[in-house]
Amino acid sequence: MESRSHRFKANASASLANPVLQANLKTAKGKFVDKRAIAIREIDDFEGTREAAKDIRNRVLENLDLWLEKFETTAHARGATVLWAKDGAEICRHVAEIGRKHGVKKAVKSKSMLSEEAGLNLALEAAGIQPVETDLGEYILQINDNEPPSHIIAPVIHKSLDEVADLFHATHQTPRKTEIPALTREAREVLREHFLTADMGISGGNFLVAETGSVALVTNEGNGRMVTTLPRVHVVITGIEKVIPTLEDLSLLMRLLPRSATGQSISNYVSVLTGVKRPDEQDGPEHLYYILVDNGRADVVGSEFQDMLRCIRCGACMNHCPVYQTIGGHAYGWVYPGPMGSVLTPLYTGLENAIDLPHAATLCNQCGVVCPVKIPLPELLRKLREKQVDRKLRPLFERIALKAWAWVAGRPALYGMGARFAVRYLKWLAGGRASIEIMGTAPEWTAGRNFPAPEGRTFRELYAKRYNKK
Amino acid sequence: MRIALFVTCLVDMMRPRIGFAAIELLEAAGCEVIVPGTQTCCGQPAWNSGDHAAAAALAKKVIGEFEGHAYVVAPSGSCADHIRNEYPKILADEPEWHARAVALASRVFELTDFLVNVARLDAVPGRFAGSVTYHDSCSGLRGLGVKTQPRALLGKLPGVELREMAGAEDCCGFGGTFSVKFGDISAAIAERKCGNACATGAGTIVGGDLGCLLNIEGKLRRMGDERTRVMHIAEVLTATDGEAGAC
Numbered sequence: 014m015e016s017r018s019h020r021f022k023a024n025a026s027a028s029l030a031n032p033v034l035q036a037n038l039k040t041a042k043g044k045f046v047d048k049r050a051i052a053i054r055e056i057d058d059f060e061g062t063r064e065a066a067k068d069i070r071n072r073v074l075e076n077l078d079l080w081l082e083k084f085e086t087t088a089h090a091r092g093a094t095v096l097w098a099k100d101g102a103e104i105c106r107h108v109a110e111i112g113r114k115h116g117v118k119k120a121v122k123s124k125s126m127l128s129e130e131a132g133l134n135l136a137l138e139a140a141g142i143q144p145v146e147t148d149l150g151e152y153i154l155q156i157n158d159n160e161p162p163s164h165i166i167a168p169v170i171h172k173s174l175d176e177v178a179d180l181f182h183a184t185h186q187t188p189r190k191t192e193i194p195a196l197t198r199e200a201r202e203v204l205r206e207h208f209l210t211a212d213m214g215i216s217g218g219n220f221l222v223a224e225t226g227s228v229a230l231v232t233n234e235g236n237g238r239m240v241t242t243l244p245r246v247h248v249v250i251t252g253i254e255k256v257i258p259t260l261e262d263l264s265l266l267m268r269l270l271p272r273s274a275t276g277q278s279i280s281n282y283v284s285v286l287t288g289v290k291r292p293d294e295q296d297g298p299e300h301l302y303y304i305l306v307d308n309g310r311a312d313v314v315g316s317e318f319q320d321m322l323r324c325i326r327c328g329a330c331m332n333h334c335p336v337y338q339t340i341g342g343h344a345y346g347w348v349y350p351g352p353m354g355s356v357l358t359p360l361y362t363g364l365e366n367a368i369d370l371p372h373a374a375t376l377c378n379q380c381g382v383v384c385p386v387k388i389p390l391p392e393l394l395r396k397l398r399e400k401q402v403d404r405k406l407r408p409l410f411e412r413i414a415l416k417a418w419a420w421v422a423g424r425p426a427l428y429g430m431g432a433r434f435a436v437r438y439l440k441w442l443a444g445g446r447a448s449i450e451i452m453g454t455a456p457e458w459t460a461g462r463n464f465p466a467p468e469g470r471t472f473r474e475l476y477a478k479r480y481n482k483k
Numbered sequence: 484m485r486i487a488l489f490v491t492c493l494v495d496m497m498r499p500r501i502g503f504a505a506i507e508l509l510e511a512a513g514c515e516v517i518v519p520g521t522q523t524c525c526g527q528p529a530w531n532s533g534d535h536a537a538a539a540a541l542a543k544k545v546i547g548e549f550e551g552h553a554y555v556v557a558p559s560g561s562c563a564d565h566i567r568n569e570y571p572k573i574l575a576d577e578p579e580w581h582a583r584a585v586a587l588a589s590r591v592f593e594l595t596d597f598l599v600n601v602a603r604l605d606a607v608p609g610r611f612a613g614s615v616t617y618h619d620s621c622s623g624l625r626g627l628g629v630k631t632q633p634r635a636l637l638g639k640l641p642g643v644e645l646r647e648m649a650g651a652e653d654c655c656g657f658g659g660t661f662s663v664k665f666g667d668i669s670a671a672i673a674e675r676k677c678g679n680a681c682a683t684g685a686g687t688i689v690g691g692d693l694g695c696l697l698n699i700e701g702k703l704r705r706m707g708d709e710r711t712r713v714m715h716i717a718e719v720l721t722a723t724d725g726e727a728g729a730c
Contacts, residue, residue: 025668336665336668339656339668339675340668372660374658375658376661379621379654395533397533398532407533418529419537422492422541423523423544425523447704448704456666457664460666460670461669461671462704463701464697465700465701465704467496468497468500471495471496472490472494472495472503473495476502
């Protein structure tokens with residue numbers, strides 16, 4: 014997917030100025046937050062469970078190559094083919110090649126963020142394979158001219174019921190429906206035909222289990238089961254960091270994932286799929302491929318950002334983020350929005366291509382305290398800012414201003430003089446009013462709010478007057 | 484007990500009365516308050532902007548100025564959190580300075596946390612009557628565990644009625660330099676905070692961090708609300724009046 018992250022600031026302003034989006038964000042806000050808060054109370058030792066989940070993920074990342082080889086061996090033993098992809102283009106080449114080999118005309122897909130990273134749908138069409146998204150949200154986006162998702166688990170959270178009703182009416186040429194069950198039924202009817210006629214199923218993977226060579230899928234709509242069992246060919250596309258050692262580890266992580274994501278104790282479907290259909294089995298694919306993707310991940314292994322690879326893609330960080338809640342996911346410009354996206358996008362697409370994202374956070378640490386695998390997101394954002402400064406990627410004015418301020422702050426007498434001047438200037442600017450409406454030195458502040466006027470004297474000068482001259 | 488007051492750069496410039504209120508409270512708790520005269524800023528803006536060198540230089544300056552005191556108290560969760568939790572990280576690569584940062588860290592407190600848990604203040608000196616709602620600032624709350632302390636102190640004022648707002652723990656949108664880098668997002672988040680605060684009908688919005696308070700007050704005034712008062716907890720606890728405004 015082509016990144017628009019370099020335009021974050023403009024994207025965000027457009028989101029703020031879009032009344033339909035703002036109304037939809039208001040409706041969505043808090044739903045996942047409240048449900049999660051209730052769901053995590055079911056776990057006796059939630060903090061201990063988070064700590065254990067963090068340990069599991071760290072254990073893998075410390076020897077990622079070995080766990081991947083282990084997975085490759087066990088998956089191969091169950092009849093699967095494991096392919097490796099360096100980047101999105103290689104994912105597309107692999108899938109097109111698999112399609113050619115098996116004479117695939119149509120591929121049904123369940124949700125895969127890697128498919129978004131690769132821009133797979135367009136590549137499939139170019140290869141003569143019809144891609145059909147079967148996750149309801151992803152389907153809505155696909156029929157809306159391949160609109161990108163705005164959330165990793167609720168891709169159409171930015172849309173209203175009315176917008177979907179209009180879209181279905183226009184696309185399916187059916188009478189306009191306004192009830193959710195009726196719209197869902199309509200989608201099921203359309204999709205059922207595709208499930209039955211598809212030659213290939215493409216899914217993501219929430220976890221890869223090394224000891225068994227299985228992929229675990231966490232879904233709610235049931236489409237994942239159809240995609241992975243009905244077509245002759247099943248292709249799993251997932252990141253190399255998704256491997257975990259054992260099924261026991263899976264059960265622990267599953268206590269956290271649905272609760273953190275949607276506030277469910279367990280998702281409607283949890284599938285653990287292992288190998289191709291065996292002679293005595295009724296369901297399952299004849300051919301199973303794993304495409305394990307790097308696309309920037311390998312460089313993060315062993316770096317100061319390795320903690321980020323623990324991510325299990327629950328979306329809790331964005332659900333709780335005041336910035337995400339305010340502007341929605343599209344503004345972030347690439348596949349992953351919210352705090353995790355503001356860390357991943359610069360790491361995967363280049364620091365210089367997402368210059369605003371590490372700064373697009375108040376560092377309130379809501380994300381850090383809700384993350385089920387304890388990723389210190391604010392700290393990682395701050396480290397990215399440090400990288401930007403080291404590589405001189407920040408605007409010249411900002412760099413000079415920061416240096417000048419820090420230089421003055423290190424010289425108390427000079428700093429005191431500057432402060433005394435500044436507060437008098439601001440007091441004069443307020444002109445007797447309690448706050449300033451337009452301030453040339455901080456236009457970003459006063460565009461949306463007033464700047465309260467200072468008292469007019471600094472604490473240091475008042476204190477000197479009051480105490481030292483006694 | 485002798486303590487050193489870290490005034491904070493925002494209080495120094497914008498609201499000196501908060502600094503004096505902090506001194507009054509600490510003295511009421513039986514402390515002798517020293518105000519090191521060369522203090523400027525804790526350096527958080529540099530650290531959060533990615534300027535490690537500047538952040539380290541200012542951290543060393545603060546450590547040098549304050550490490551000789553038994554306790555350091557700041558009327559700000561944000562600055563106290565930065566000194567306590569970030570200085571050791573900032574100076575991680577300089578063993579001698581790191582040790583000094585760690586030694587200082589455990590003695591740095593946010594004002595209300597210190598008054599309740601260390602100085603064990605019995606009676607607060609102020610008189611304040613009216614309804615208030617309390618905004619939990621992010622760094623104090625999530626970095627230092629400041630949640631019950633300010634409420635316990637407000638509870639010592641017989642005339643105060645605390646009305647909790649929805650999303651009291653949600654960020655107000657200030658975020659330091661965030662507020663001037665992404666002014667429109669920052670102001671939009673502040674608008675939600677103001678809406679939640681005003682929905683309680685409280686006459687005064689109270690908090691423990693001046694950055695948040697300036698952001699909230701600025702947004703309220705832009706929204707046309709001239710009546711709701713926005714006060715630092717230290718001001719409320721030392722107030723001599725207390726008629727309430729209303730949203």
